[in-house]
Amino acid sequence: MVEWLTMTIQMVSLAMAGWCLVSTFRDQPMLVPHLVGxxxxxxxxxxxxxxxxxxxxxxxxxxxxxxxxxxxxTVVLLPPACAVWGFMERSKWGPAVIAFACLILPVLFVRLEQLWSPVA
Structure with missing residues (x-):
């Protein structure tokens, strides 16, 4: 596994989660910029x-x-599945679905790192 890429994915994922949570609290539906992210x-x-x-x-x-x-x-299938689900939900809960997925993704990558290089 490429460590810097894992860290980048985790940071981008958490930034997306924050952005989508703000959209959820503002009662905004998921928009095209969310899909681009x-x-x-x-x-x-x-x-x-x-x-x-x-x-x-x-x-x-x-x-x-x-x-x-x-x-x-799972980590490969999670972003597109949740993006489609979030986009189909045309209420404020669409971005909430994305935020949830983006909070789960860093945890999955921590687990991947643990499996890749187990502690002796």
């Missing part, structure tokens, strides 16, 4: 997934490979 976040996540899979193909794999791959699939 989620798109950028998703591209970062895909970049991390591609780099990680390339490293795994090169021979460096975590001890619990099946668990790691399931978490990796």
């Amino acid at each position: 989620m798109g950028v976040l998703w591209l970062l996540v895909i970049g991390q997934a591609v780099a990680t899979v390339a490293t795994m193909v090169g021979g460096d794999t975590p001890a619990e490979t099946a668990m790691f791959v399931s978490y990796l699939a």
